[in-house]
Amino acid sequence: MLCYFSPGTSADKTGGISLIAGCINAAHKATTSVKIVLENAAGHSNCIGDRFEDLRGIIDLVEGSAPNFLIPRPNFGQLFDDGRSI
Secondary structure, eight states, X not given: OEEEEOOOBOSSHHHHHXXXXXXXXXXXXXXXXXXXXXXXXXXXXXXXXXXXXXXXXXXXXXXXXXXXXXXXXXXXXXXXXXXXXX
């Protein structure tokens, strides 16, 4: 089962990241076969997911040893280059 999360915006980016991670934890507890899809976003105002650090912050708060994530992005090479520098 795919569970798609579009992070959206939040006046409190840290709180928004925590809320999204909590929802992902709830999805993991509700089923054993969920695959999380985190959407990244174009940067504007208080957008969550416009930087790889936002997605890393969400993933870091997810409980469990090996959460399963898909992060769609047209330029996957750049995504992994960005991720190595975090």
